[in-house]
Amino acid sequence: MKRFFKPIEKECSAKKPALSPSKKDGETTETSSEENSKKDPLKFVTWNANSLLLRVKNNWPEFSNFITTFDPDVIALQEVRMPAAGSKDAPKNHQELKDDTKASREEKLILMRALSSPPFKNYQIWWSLADSKYAGTALLVKKCFQPKKVSFSLEKTALKYEPDGRVILAEFETFYLLNTYAPNNGWKEEENSFQRRRKWDKRIQEFVLQCPGKPLIWCGDLNVSHEEIDVSHPEFFAAAKLNGYVPPNKEDWGQPGFTIAERKRFGAILKEGRLIDAYRFLHKEKDMDCGFSWSGNPIGKYRGKRMRIDYFIVSEELKDRIIACEMQGHGIELEGFYGSDHCPVSLEVSEASSDSEKKEKRKLDV
Numbered sequence: 445m446k447r448f449f450k451p452i453e454k455e456c457s458a459k460k461p462a463l464s465p466s467k468k469d470g471e472t473t474e475t476s477s478e479e480n481s482k483k484d485p486l487k488f489v490t491w492n493a494n495s496l497l498l499r500v501k502n503n504w505p506e507f508s509n510f511i512t513t514f515d516p517d518v519i520a521l522q523e524v525r526m527p528a529a530g531s532k533d534a535p536k537n538h539q540e541l542k543d544d545t546k547a548s549r550e551e552k553l554i555l556m557r558a559l560s561s562p563p564f565k566n567y568q569i570w571w572s573l574a575d576s577k578y579a580g581t582a583l584l585v586k587k588c589f590q591p592k593k594v595s596f597s598l599e600k601t602a603l604k605y606e607p608d609g610r611v612i613l614a615e616f617e618t619f620y621l622l623n624t625y626a627p628n629n630g631w632k633e634e635e636n637s638f639q640r641r642r643k644w645d646k647r648i649q650e651f652v653l654q655c656p657g658k659p660l661i662w663c664g665d666l667n668v669s670h671e672e673i674d675v676s677h678p679e680f681f682a683a684a685k686l687n688g689y690v691p692p693n694k695e696d697w698g699q700p701g702f703t704i705a706e707r708k709r710f711g712a713i714l715k716e717g718r719l720i721d722a723y724r725f726l727h728k729e730k731d732m733d734c735g736f737s738w739s740g741n742p743i744g745k746y747r748g749k750r751m752r753i754d755y756f757i758v759s760e761e762l763k764d765r766i767i768a769c770e771m772q773g774h775g776i777e778l779e780g781f782y783g784s785d786h787c788p789v790s791l792e793v794s795e796a797s798s799d800s801e802k803k804e805k806r807k808l809d810v
Contacts, residue, residue, distance in 0.1 A: 484616045485517030485589045486793050489772075490623070490663040490754055492738075492786035496524040496582070497551055500558040503783035510772065510782070512563045514790060519567065519584040520612075522625035522665045526555065526580055528573035528609070538573045538596070538605050559584075572596045572609035579608035581625050581664070591616050598651045618796050619659045619762070624648070626667040629700035631686040638696055638705075641667075645709040652717030659759035662719070665786065666755050668710045669702050670721065673730045674752040678702075681751070701753050714757065722756040722769040722791055734774040738786050748776040756791040767792040 489511070493499045499507060511519065530536035531544045541555070542548040559569060567584035574580050585591060591614040596605045598613075612623045627644050630637025652660065672678040681699035691697055695705040714721065727735065737754035740746025756769055773780030773787025781787045 483589070484618050484796070485585065485621075486795065487514070487516045488518045488520065488621075488661070488663065488756065488791040489514065489516040489788050490520040490522070490665075490756065490791075491782075491788040492522040492625070492665040492754060492784060494523050494525075494784040494786060495577075496521060496526060497555055499783055500555055504558055507782040508561075508563060510780075510788065514772075515563075516790065517586045517589050518614075518621065520621075520623035520663050521582040521584070522580075522623070524571075524573070524580040524582050524609075525577045526551070526571070526573055527576050528571075530575075536573075536575050538609055539571050541571065541573070570594050570612055570614075572606065572612050574608040579610060579625055581609055581612050581623055583612045583614060583621075583623050585614065589616070591621075598647050615658070619661055619759075620655060622651075622660060622662040622664075624662070624664040624666065626665060628667050629703060629706055631689060631691075631700065633691055633693075633696070638691070641706065642709075645706070645713065649709075649713045649716065652713060652719060655717075659762050660717075660719070660757075661759075661762070661791070662757040663755060663789075663791070665753060666710070666757075667701050667753050668706045669751045669753055670707055670710050670714075670724075673724075674736075675702055676732060676736060676748065676750040680749055699751075701751060718760045719757045720760055720763045720766075722758050722763075722766050723752070723771070723789070725763060725766060726769055734771050737771050737773070737789055739773075739776065739778055739781065740785075742776065742778065750776070754786055754789045756789060758791075758793075762793065765793040765796070767794055 527542040527548070528536040528538040529540035529542050529544070541552045543552045558564065559567075564584065566586055568587050568590065570583045570585075572581045583594070593615040595613045596609075596611055598606065598611055608625075608627075610625045610627070614621045614623075626648075627640050629641040632638065652662070669675045669681075675681050681702040682697070684699040684702075693705070695708070696703050698704075700706075713719070736750035736752045738751045740749040752771070758766065769789070769791045771787055771789055778785075778787075
């Protein structure tokens, strides 16, 4: 099946990119050297949309205005909740949207019309989708900044596609961009709860330690608040329980994303991977208005309870290039969340220095 979303020529592109052929599930996408721009993206947005179709139906004008104004080169989306192509009981194509039923064709049409209109028509899109309306990620890259290669797994050999579509990895000229939707820790010592999250964190740690040759920009809903400063009410989240259940291990107590065990593992990933939390690198103090990316339901006990669980994490060698990293939403009324329970997070970096500039800087440092 051919791509529904057709590239169009844009001013910053020297050549109209060729229409990508449909890929079998798990295949990587590579672009020729002629199609690649010499410059890499500098402006990024990550957002857990909490159902992209719902956002298109209910909040698209506002989100479109934000994208038009900020004008990112890359948009990383999580929790798109669109099912992969393929009929029931048949193999799925996790890089294509389902369209084998009347309902799925209508939903795909609604979504792709939105993504084929300004400002999104200036982007090429890659999907990594679950079998059902669950999880899933997407990556939109301006057509003048096409990646050298796009893949959909943390592993190079064993897996070609992550279950639930939780990973998109794009290789650019000077860095890798990793878009992930981390599984929620849950509340219990079960296979789809604590155990699943431990396995995920171990695989992420292995990935960042083995990431070869180029620095990394890692973004997405990482489902963890690293420090107390990253939540609005530390005592509330530390004492949170589900139906009174208390896990046997004290380090697993509390709100998913704020347990001691998760925070320790995340800290180890950053330390051992020599990675920097871009937002915290620039913002040292707690910001009760604009310092969180997730907010609880405005009605009930979670009203006003907020967490920072969406990130841009960068390799240490990129830290001097960080210009800005901001939460684009604020307040307990979820302004700038565009209907989701997460707000977009943005990152801006400066252009990479030339070899001569790097040598000159080393001389000055000496």
